[in-house]
Amino acid sequence: MxxxxxxxxxxxxxxxxxxxxxxxxxxxxxxxxxxxxxxxxxxxxxxxxxxxKIQIGAEVRARSDWYRYLDHDNNIDDGTSVQSTRFRLNMKAEPTENLRFHARLTMFKNWIDNDAPGFPARMDFNDSRVPSDSTLRVERAYMDYFFDILPIAVTIGRLPVSDGLPTDLKENTPRKSVYPSMMYDLTADGVAISLLLEEYIPMPGMAIRGIYANFTSDDDLSFFRDDTQAAKGMDVYVGQFETGFPGIFKDTLFIFNYLEVPDICSPDQTFADNVIAPQIAAAAGAPASMFIMDPNASYLPDSLGSLSKYVLLLESKNFLNTWLDLFVCYGNMRIQANGNMGIWVENFATVPPNVPAGNQAMVPFGLGSSLNVKGTKKSECIYYGARLNIPLDKINKKLARYSPKIGYEYNKGSRYWVGTSWGAEDPLNKLNTRGHVHDFYYIQPIDKNFTIRVGHTEIDYDYANSGSYYEAGTSLFGPAKINTKVTNTYLLLDMKF
Amino acid sequence: MKKLFPCFIVALLFFLFYLPYGAVAVDGEDVFQNKCGKCHGDLKAAPDFSPAKYASTQWERFFSRDKHSRKKDISGLFSKEELRAVQDHLVLHAADSDHPESIGIR
The missing domain is CATH 1.20.5 (Single alpha-helices involved in coiled-coils or other helix-helix interfaces)
Incomplete structure (x- = not known):
């Protein structure tokens, strides 16, 4: 080439x-x-x-309740029906490894409720459409700080103490509260410390928690001066031990909770004006607004006595893999009255013509009895129930998402029992009942974001004044024996994401 | 309600006695830890992961498209019930799932 x-x-x-x-x-x-x-x-x-940084979720609930009331003679009240809307905005954030944030803003109201705020300029029809105020209800808002070198977490804020266990079964959610609902089911602010034992002991979720909360006196007049018309405020101390279990009981939770209120103060004047004055007016056949408490003539002791309470809860989900959720809860409470009886003095709000001005009624009040007789009042409550998760996927796998749940709960509270559950999910606050309660519900999931629940609650009151530590007026020897019943049948629709 | 209560007790007893012999639920968490965990984990053949790795929709897509088979076919290692149980477990605890709330829990 x-x-x-x-x-x-x-x-x-x-x-x-x-x-x-x-x-x-x-x-x-x-x-x-x-x-x-x-x-x-x-x-x-x-x-x-x-x-x-913040994840946001929302829940909307539409609920219709039908109530029926039976008095001492078994006369049936015509009954009422109430429709309500509940909206929740849930927020959470994990800004750092050590910090956790949770909050929930809530609107919960009856449909077009005309109680507020004022006819005709502002009614419920246009309440959110016209300039008003800056009200926004915060149900919970708290932050946890986890220490690096210690198995300790500190929590501050408006704590997650509503929807207490085992409300998670009825609400079909994971755990949403620190306490068992029998101990405390409402909104509260406080500071808490958790000792996280699970880092040392092989028991899942084992922890000891201490919480301080406070019921602050009314400070309408000033925050730095003593308000003579106001309650003095109460300190609340709570200790809790909780643990999960390994192995076949891995979805089981045990809680021992102890609460101490060293000094229970007198109720606020608003209690006298809103609860007692209407009773006196009704007895006199007069309008409810006719009487008002006289703070200068009344005697409002700073302390009426003390309260201690403990609750044991055992809750097991999917018990032994049988699609069955079970719980049992026991509560024991002691009220120690110190004998220091309070007296509300009621006057005319406006003195009618030809009637001499002056004190019109004197109403004694105390703990356990209106005379606040010195001594201990013991009470207890038992609460148990089950929820069955019907495995429709055993019939057809496509039906898995529609698997319904059926639940039954029963609780019985004794004469002096108070559940402290004024913020509970059920409108009748059944755990406050001094009597028997049967509660049945059926949960039908339509989708993971849409659930329907129907339920029926039947309360049989054995003693009066359920839900109050205080006794007043004619309750000289404690809560009177009664025989009244209330039933609540409801349908609710839940949508959330 | 008093009539409903005995019915509920009968139903409870039926399921309590029937389920242990008939059909006990497959525990998704158990399958996830013991079967998935055989390969997935620190210093194992496949990387460690938790249900919070994906949102629920992503997990549903992962299973419906059988994405695992792109790396390894596991159809012979899991029964259909086990796979379904694992999927339910992963979706239930996905990043966007409803998490427990209390003080001092991560």
Whole structure:
């Protein structure tokens, strides 16, 4: 081959090797461009993710309740029906490894409730459509701080003490509260410390918690001066031990909770004006607004006595993998009255013509009895129930998401029992009952975001004044024996994400 | 209500005695820990992961498209019931699921 032939052959061979090489370089260049573009986009997404510190979820519940009341003579009240809407905005964030934030803003109201705020400029019809005020109800808002070197968490804020266990069964949610509902089911502010024992002991979720909460005196007049018309306030101390279990009982939770209120103060004047004055007015056949408490003539002791309470709860979900959820709860309470009886003095709000002004009624009040007789009043409550998760997927796998749940609960409280459950999910606050309660419900999931529940609650009151530590007026020897019944049948629709 | 209560007790007893012999639920968490955990974990063949790795929709898509088979076919290792139970467990505890709330729990 001559030189030209050699050169030609060289060019052909080079072309064979170079053409793919150029193609690869071209692809690599495109790939690099793609990576750069994707990287730039990912930076934006990452930055946005880091800035999106709060996850937000929402719940809307529409509920219809039908009530029926039977008095001492078994006369049936015509009954009432109430429709309500509950809206919750749930927020949570994990800004750092050590910090957790949770909050829940709630609107809970009856449909077009005309109680508020004022006819005709503002009614429920236009309440959120006209300028009003800055009210926003915060059901819970708290932060946990987990220490790095100690198995301790400190929690401050409006604590998660509503929807107490085992409300999670009826509400079909995970645990949503610190306490058993029998101990305390309402909204409360406080500070808490948790000793997380599970880091040392092989028991899941084992912890000891201590909580301080406070019922603050009314400070309408001033926050730095003593308000003579106000309650003095109460300190509330709570200790709790809780633990889960390993192995076949892994979805089981045990809680021992102890609460101490060293000094129970007199009720606020609003209690006298809203509860006692209407009773006196009714007895006199007068309008409810006719009487008002006279704070100067009344005697409101700073302390009427003390209260201690303990609750034991055992709750097991999917018990032994049998689709059955079970719970049993026992509560024991002692009220120690100190004998220091309070007296409300009621006057005319407006003195009628030809009637001499002056004190019109004196109403004694105390703990356990209106005379606040010195001594201990013991009470207890038992609460148990079960929920059956019907495994429809055993019939047809496509039906799995529609598997319904059926539950039954029973509780019985004794004469002096108070459940402290004024913020409970059920409108009748059944755990406050001094008597028997049967509660039946059926949960029908439509989707993971949509659930229907129907239920029926039947309360048989054995003693009066359920839900109050205080006794007043004619309750000289404690809660009177009664025989009244209330039933509540309801249908509710829950949508959430 | 007094009439309903005995019915409920009968139903409870039926399921309590029937289920142990007839059909006990497959425990998704148990399958996840013991069967998935054979390969997934620190210093194991596949990387460790938790249900919170994905949101529930992502887990549902993962199973409906059988994405695991792209890396390893596991159809012979799990029964259909076990796979279903694992999927339920992962969806139930996914990143966007309803989590427990109390003080001092992560």
């Amino acid at each position: 001559n030189k030209i032939q050699h050169l030609f052959l060289f060019l052909i061979i080079s072309a064979i090797f170079l053409i793919p090489a150029q193609g690869s370089a071209f692809d690599l260049e495109l790939l690099e461009q793609d990576v750069e573009e994707l990287s730039a986009r990912l930076d934006e997404v990452e930055k946005q993710t880091l800035l999106d």
